[in-house]
Amino acid sequence: MYITPEGKEIFVLDGHTHYWDGSPENQTNIHGKQFIDCFYAYHTNLSPKEHLWEKARFEKYSEDNIYRDLFVDGPNDMAIIQTTVLSDFYENGFSSIERSSAMAERHPERFIVNGSFDPRDGEKALEQIHYMKETFDITGVKMYTAEWNGASKGWALNDPQAYKCFELCDKLGIKNIHVHKGPTIIPLSKDAFDVHDVDYAATDFQNLNWIVEHCGQPRIDDFCWIATQETNVYGGLAVVLPFIHSRPRYFAEMIAELLWWVGEDKILFGSDYAIWTPQWLVEKFWNFQIPDDIAEERGVQLTDAIKEKILGLNAAKIYNIDVEAKKKQLAGAPVQIAAE
C-alpha cells in the first residue's frame, strides 16, 4: 500500500520481481558470473546512491530480506515472482519455481509465483507445464528467449515447439506470458533483441496476455508499433522506470511515448527487484509529472488515475485479483516484522 501525500491509499502490485541465487557457490561457469555482474551493473548504474547494495547481498538475499524490501520498507501489496532457470549457468537454477514457492509459502496472500519452461526441451517442456500447474497452480510464466540450452543460444516465441507449449498454457488457464527479450546470440544473422515474434504469438494466441518486460528495451520503438496493433500486448516498466531518478527527462519522454502508443491500460509497474527496490521507485513515480512541453507535444498526461492503474490495477485485472477484497484480506494480515 502506497499512501499518497494527501493520504490516499494506492494498491501496488509489483509485476516483475525475483528471488534469485546468483552467488559464486551457485555459478557453474564464467557466464553465470557475468550474468549476475551484468545485473549488478544495472543496479549500480541506475539506483540512487543511498539505495546501493554491496555485491554479496545483491548476489543472494534471504527470505527476510525480500519480504522486508517489498512489503515492510517497500509499498508493495503484492508481488509477482518470476522464474528464470538458466540451468547452463547455475547449479540449482538462478531463480527456480521450487525455491521461490517455498519462500512465498510464508505469505501466500502476497505473492504470485510464475513458472517458466524452455520449448526447446520438447516433450519435457510440456511435462514441466503440467507439473507447474498441478504442483504450484501457476497462472503465468516468464519466457527468457535468450536462454542458452546446450548448442542453442536463443529461441523465438513463434517457433513451432513454443506454439505447442502456448497451446497447453491456454488449455490449462495459464494466461499471462511474460516475455523478456535478452540477447539471443545465435542465429547471429538476426537482430539479437528482435521483438517481432511477440507480434506473431500475440496474434495467434488471443486468449493469452503477452507482457513484454522492459517494454521491449532495447527495441522500445519496435515494441510500441506492435503493442499499438495488438489488444493483448502489455508493457512492463522494469528498467525504464529507474531512469526517473538519474535521467528524469528521458523517463518523461519514454512514458509519454508509451502512453501514446501502448496506452494507460496496458502499462504495468515492475521494480525488477532485487535490481531495484520498489520503495523509491513508487514514491518517485507517484510524485512525477511529465514536463509541460513534452506533455503538450505528445498530447498525453500522467494523472493520478493513470498512475494508480499502472501501479497495480492493470496487473490486478489480468491476474483476476479483486482489489477491494484483496485490500480487506491484507488489512487483516498486516506486514509482520520478524524478530531479530
Added chain:
Amino acid sequence: MFVAQLMAERELEVWDCLAAVSDPELDEPITDLNFVEAVSVNDDHTVRVEFRLPTYWCSPNFAFLMAFGIRNAVMALPWVRAMTVELKDHCFGDEVNDGVNSGRPFHQIFAENCDGAVLDDVVEKFMAKAFDRRQEAMLLALKAKDRPIAEIVSMTVGALKKTHFTGEEAFRQLPRYLDILAAKGLALTDRDPAFPTWQGGRISPEALGPHLRRLRSTRLTMEFNGALCRGLAQSRYKEVEIGIDGPTLVDFIAGRVPPREAPEPGI
C-alpha cells in the same frame, strides 16, 4: 624524443580515425561511447586497439561489425603495416577476435560463424533507424526555423546544404545525414529532394506529422539505449562499499576482473 612525439601523434591519428566507427545500434561513434579502452602504436608501424562493450552480453553480431569497422578504419591510415583488434570480456569474444585478426573479409568470417547466413537485413534495419534519427534532427531544426511545411517536404539537398543551422544537434547531424543519403543512393545531386523516406518515397505535407511521430519514437529509443549503454559501460567492474558516510562506488581492483580462460564446463 622525436620518436616519442611521432608515436604520440600517431596514437592521436588512430583515435581520430576510430571516431568514424559507429555503434550500429546507437548510431554514435564508439569513441564518444567510451568503448575504446586502449590504443598502442609500435616502432614497426603496427597498431593494437582494445575495446570493451558495456556488457558481456551485448549483441555479438554488432560486436563483429564494430571490430571490423575498427580494423578497416585503422588499416586505411597510410603508415599502418598491420594491426590487432581485441574485444575484451565478451561472451563471443574469442570468435570475434579470431575472425577480425585473421586478415580475411567480414562477410566470410561472419558466414563461418552462422552457417553461411549474412547480416545484410539487420545492417539495413539499423541503417534505416540511423537515417530516421538523423533526418528527424534536420526536420525539427527546419520546423524550429519556422519554415512552412510545404517548403520543408519539397526542399532539395542543395537548399539544405545552404541552410545555416545554429542548434548543436542539427549542426552535428547535417554531415551525417548527407552521408547516409549518399550512401543509400537516395540523393545523388544537389537537385534531389532532401527528405525522401528510407524507401525512396516522398513525404506529403499532410503526412509529415505522422512521419515525425515515427521518427521520434526511433530517436527516443536510440537516445534511451545510448544513455543506458554509457551508464553500464561506466559501472562495469565497479562495486559498492558501505563506509561510515554511506554507500560509494569503487573501481574493481585489477585482479578481480574475470579471467578470459575461466573454465566453461558443458559449453
